[in-house]
Amino acid sequence: MFARTALQTQKYSFSQPLKTSVRYIRTFKQEDQPRLRINSVVPNFEADTTLGKINFHDYLGDSWGVFFSHPADFTPVCTTELGAFSKLKPEFDKRNVKLVGLSVEGVESHKKWIKDIEEVSKLKNFSFPVIADESKEVAFLYDMVDEEGFKNLGKGPVATIRSVFVIDPSKKLRISFTYPPSVGRNTSEVLRVIDALQKTDSKGVVTPIDWQEGQDVIIPPSLSDAEAKKKFGKFKTVKPYLRYTKA
Template sequence: MLAARQFLRSSTTVACAFKAAPTLRSQSLLSQRFQSSVKFTQENQPRIRIGSLAPNFKAETTSGAIDFHEYIGDSWTILFSHPADFTPVCTTELGAFAALKPEFDQRNVKLIGLSAESAESHKAWISDIEDVSTHGAKFDYPIIADINKEVAFLYDMIDVEGWKNMNNKEPIFTVRSVFIIDPAKKVRLIMTYPASTGRNTSEVLRCVDALQVADNKGIATPVDWQLGQDVIIPPSVSDEAAKAKFGEFKTLKSYLRTTKV
């Protein structure tokens, strides 16, 4: 286990976003990696939009080395980042995703987390996560070790202050990014939270359901939609085509029709 697990406790500091100074070992690892890191510039940073090909990378994780596109394979994938190891909000989030993993498995979705620290640090952290946040479930998905900041750079997982430090030897704290990526390696949904705000894992699962149903049935989903509820027929589909495809439907407005799938 890592020697230092003290959190910053200033009342004016967002405690969930930051952790205490790294151990001597992790400081050494950071120094070694930063010595060989490339210059990060806005000109070289990919611009990721919905529909973009997810940038590929190779990285060490708690499950060993991966090629990201090979990891995705023919599955959907959720890539999500965390400000730092041994931080309270991140611990609750990673545990909640672990507890929901069977639901994601049913939907052919792989999970993969990221924090800008070493795989050794992540592995020590996992035991804490299992102690307090998984509701008895085993933590069973990888966490990327991004101490050289390359993945954070590729996916723009950094706020304004973090960007200022990208080319320094100081650790950075990634924001809470979420990328839902389909089997074609296309980015289908992006969420970005500040370090202080924990994510809603049920909302991430709901978005996966909405994307998959939309792909499979050619529909859209309304506000607050949950799996099993009525969906929206796109305006581009005529009434005749809608009846042939969906059977019965309700017309609320000429442009708003709902049906069941």
């Protein structure tokens, strides 16, 4: 179901799909786990999903991605989360963002759960893939477990934590959130940070606390006043290192 992983060899590249054989006896070693840092290329993999088999990097293509995990199927908080993300899919589409979920149950279980999600959230059509990660391979690659869960990988049932990864079109990790299983996510914050990332990428600015689309942005201190005036026109100086301008 998956591509070869670091569990089988330490000579690997995350730009290539990582496959594993179900016949392989998996050992989840911390030294083999990739380090996910801001601006690192995220691991690629192949997996079965509710919309068929995907190659993760190929599926994202030239789009941004939001990849998020859930502790298990038929859990209350996850049901509300997946429903909320699905309702907001048109907003993610506007931003050229693809949504991809993950849970540690199988595809058939996911499909039955989606019927509940559609009923609870009053959705006509749940339309993004949910990965089946029964082997916990992807959970390992993306460190989607807590301390106790990591110790139990390969030994028994493990619930993934609520991880969120925002990935840009170059497949680099730009922002990640990590929540315990007991705390639901904030979809508005996910959209907000995507707006901020896309704004700062396109305009060469940075965003202040609680920034929302349409509000003033900050000119990076690396630009002189002369350079800032040439690039942005008018700006407001609060401190020599804190200058606001229109985006």
